[in-house]
Amino acid sequence: MEPTTTTFFDLVRDQIPLVEARMRSSPDQHHPQLQRAIDHLLASGGKRLRPALTLLTARMLGTDEEKAIGLAAAIEMLHTATLVHDDLIDGSLLRRGLPTLNAQLTPGATVLTGDYIFARAAHLAASIGSLPLMETFARTLMTIVNGELIQLFREQSGDERQDYFDRIYAKTASLFELATMGAALLRQANQEIVEDMRRFGYQVGMAFQIVDDVLDFAGEEARLGKPLGSDVRNGVLTLPTLLYLERRPDGPARAAAVRSRQLNEAEAEALVAEVLASDAIAASLAEARNAIAAGETQLEGMPDGPERAALRQLGKYVTDRAF
Amino acid sequence: MEPTTTTFFDLVRDQIPLVEARMRSSPDQHHPQLQRAIDHLLASGGKRLRPALTLLTARMLGTDEEKAIGLAAAIEMLHTATLVHDDLIDGSLLRRGLPTLNAQLTPGATVLTGDYIFARAAHLAASIGSLPLMETFARTLMTIVNGELIQLFREQSGDERQDYFDRIYAKTASLFELATMGAALLRQANQEIVEDMRRFGYQVGMAFQIVDDVLDFAGEEARLGKPLGSDVRNGVLTLPTLLYLERRPDGPARAAAVRSRQLNEAEAEALVAEVLASDAIAASLAEARNAIAAGETQLEGMPDGPERAALRQLGKYVTDRAF
Numbered sequence: 088m089e090p091t092t093t094t095f096f097d098l099v100r101d102q103i104p105l106v107e108a109r110m111r112s113s114p115d116q117h118h119p120q121l122q123r124a125i126d127h128l129l130a131s132g133g134k135r136l137r138p139a140l141t142l143l144t145a146r147m148l149g150t151d152e153e154k155a156i157g158l159a160a161a162i163e164m165l166h167t168a169t170l171v172h173d174d175l176i177d178g179s180l181l182r183r184g185l186p187t188l189n190a191q192l193t194p195g196a197t198v199l200t201g202d203y204i205f206a207r208a209a210h211l212a213a214s215i216g217s218l219p220l221m222e223t224f225a226r227t228l229m230t231i232v233n234g235e236l237i238q239l240f241r242e243q244s245g246d247e248r249q250d251y252f253d254r255i256y257a258k259t260a261s262l263f264e265l266a267t268m269g270a271a272l273l274r275q276a277n278q279e280i281v282e283d284m285r286r287f288g289y290q291v292g293m294a295f296q297i298v299d300d301v302l303d304f305a306g307e308e309a310r311l312g313k314p315l316g317s318d319v320r321n322g323v324l325t326l327p328t329l330l331y332l333e334r335r336p337d338g339p340a341r342a343a344a345v346r347s348r349q350l351n352e353a354e355a356e357a358l359v360a361e362v363l364a365s366d367a368i369a370a371s372l373a374e375a376r377n378a379i380a381a382g383e384t385q386l387e388g389m390p391d392g393p394e395r396a397a398l399r400q401l402g403k404y405v406t407d408r409a410f
Numbered sequence: 411m412e413p414t415t416t417t418f419f420d421l422v423r424d425q426i427p428l429v430e431a432r433m434r435s436s437p438d439q440h441h442p443q444l445q446r447a448i449d450h451l452l453a454s455g456g457k458r459l460r461p462a463l464t465l466l467t468a469r470m471l472g473t474d475e476e477k478a479i480g481l482a483a484a485i486e487m488l489h490t491a492t493l494v495h496d497d498l499i500d501g502s503l504l505r506r507g508l509p510t511l512n513a514q515l516t517p518g519a520t521v522l523t524g525d526y527i528f529a530r531a532a533h534l535a536a537s538i539g540s541l542p543l544m545e546t547f548a549r550t551l552m553t554i555v556n557g558e559l560i561q562l563f564r565e566q567s568g569d570e571r572q573d574y575f576d577r578i579y580a581k582t583a584s585l586f587e588l589a590t591m592g593a594a595l596l597r598q599a600n601q602e603i604v605e606d607m608r609r610f611g612y613q614v615g616m617a618f619q620i621v622d623d624v625l626d627f628a629g630e631e632a633r634l635g636k637p638l639g640s641d642v643r644n645g646v647l648t649l650p651t652l653l654y655l656e657r658r659p660d661g662p663a664r665a666a667a668v669r670s671r672q673l674n675e676a677e678a679e680a681l682v683a684e685v686l687a688s689d690a691i692a693a694s695l696a697e698a699r700n701a702i703a704a705g706e707t708q709l710e711g712m713p714d715g716p717e718r719a720a721l722r723q724l725g726k727y728v729t730d731r732a733f
Binding site: 120121169172175176193194195196198199200201202203205206207209210212213214216217218221222224225226228229232233235236239240 | 443444492495498499516517518519521522523524525526528529530532533535536537539540541544545547548549551552555556558559562563
């Protein structure tokens with residue numbers, strides 16, 4: 088990670104290993120293959136932006152550190168569980184360049200391992216000792232799974248952009264908002280602060296996913312751990328493609344072709360190149376930056392100090408990473 | 411249901427529909443196919459013994475009725491979720507004579523529907539508003555899934571009977587003990603009462619599963635909704651088979667053959683007939699009756715009244731049903 092992007096992590100650098108230790112800890116003896124699977128999943132790590140959001144919000148508001156660590160661990164476990172089932176359903180064999188669980192286990196073992204990780208996530212959340220948090224946690228899990236079902240059944244409202252935003256909310260921003268709102272809930276902060284921090288997490292999460300979708304066109308393959316343009320090839324319409332096709336007469340037909348995976352390799356490659364050469368990339372990034380700007384205004388009423396500054400910096404990092 | 415077996419239900423007959431309504435209720439709009447799937451799963455119903463245990467325990471101890479209904483609904487949802495994934499993993503196409511979800515949906519949609527039902531179960535449990543209950547609930551989910559993983563990986567301790575009891579505890583008795591213990595926890599009953607009711611639920615659950623396994627040999631196909639001897643054919647060693655093979659010199663070899671599904675149809679049929687003709691059926695039922703007797707002693711310190719009498723009767727029903 089480059090020096091310029093690390094500073095917001097500095098405040099919580101010592102706490103991240105505590106979150107990871109909490110994720111690895113188990114309340115009871117369980118199957119050794121399960122522990123290996125969990126260790127493998129946790130080793131693939133990721134950027135730990137959600138834990139940083141939780142820990143920074145907690146420090147800014149004065150939330151108990153132990154509870155914040157529990158929340159961060161519960162959210163990462165929940166995220167891990169959904170990835171295990173997603174990769175199985177999509178037949179993905181690699182994630183962040185490492186073999187997925189379904190590349191190593193039978194489908195049945197993969198389903199059950201995901202279930203076990205859901206159970207661990209729920210147990211971590213319950214152990215924090217806050218009913219409002221637990222209720223919110225369960226609701227987030229419903230939001231995520233419902234979003235996946237809508238995607239699986241390819242239901243469309245007729246408003247493609249809205250469908251996209253609904254999808255990335257369910258998939259990504261719902262967990263980001265849980266990360267920030269949860270930390271405020273655990274402080275028993277007043278309703279306004281909880282809601283402001285929820286909105287901040289929401290906007291950061293939306294921006295994060297939009298940027299992720301831009302990187303699928305414009306990132307470096309080595310860093311992504313997957314080929315460029317994989318969304319188009321996998322039948323997924325993300326913001327850059329939507330914005331590009333929206334203004335073209337052949338847009339609806341080509342969008343339908345992407346969705347039904349009827350593009351051949353040459354057509355897919357052409358579409359990816361066209362999107363990349365168009366202003367849809369810049370327009371998508373502008374959308375992400377707008378989200379971050381909207382998020383930042385939510386921080387205005389928060390206690391001034393290094394944590395609030397770090398949260399602002401985290402927002403900037405989300406749109407600036409890898410560009 | 412025969413008149414003799416219905417009496418213990420009389421006390422809670424009016425509450426069971428409230429439990430079912432709670433299971434159908436949803437905190438938010440979700441996918442219509444999901445609602446149909448949930449309705450289908452809930453329509454298949456079952457005996458509702460767990461809700462009866464929760465409701466009777468709650469009434470006996472004076473637990474708030476609303477909370478008891480929430481608990482009963484949460485437990486049934488949790489059970490439903492595990493069945494959805496189990497049937498998928500086992501490739502079962504029928505349950506209680508009705509098509510399973512995986513017989514109607516793609517594997518991916520089945521996984522996600524199970525996940526959604528898990529989420530609903532967790533949300534129902536969280537909505538009850540008791541942290542000790544929520545913690546116990548999450549722990550039970552871990553117990554169930556861990557048991558399934560042990561079975562999937564066919565791990566053996568060397569003590570076949572112990573493995574069997576561990577398996578049926580994880581699969582069945584853990585939910586029964588949650589049904590009774592949970593109702594006591596929600597009353598904020600003292601530790602001794604909580605523990606006594608946990609033990610009662612545990613014993614009833616163990617007995618229930620042993621009887622279920624006996625019925626796989628000795629029941630009526632029409633009532634079971636599956637062919638007799640299906641466990642042996644599916645490579646599952648249950649108590650009757652274990653007790654029968656334990657005392658035979660060719661026992662270990664034949665147990666291994668069952669486990670690795672190397673029996674042909676004639677051998678499977680022969681084994682089922684031998685078990686049925688042996689005293690292993692009676693010995694298994696004696697084991698179940700001992701469990702119920704042990705459970706009944708836990709009720710001695712409970713408030714005298716129609717609920718305690720009904721719980722005793724429920725125990726008897728478990729071992730006497732269908733014989």
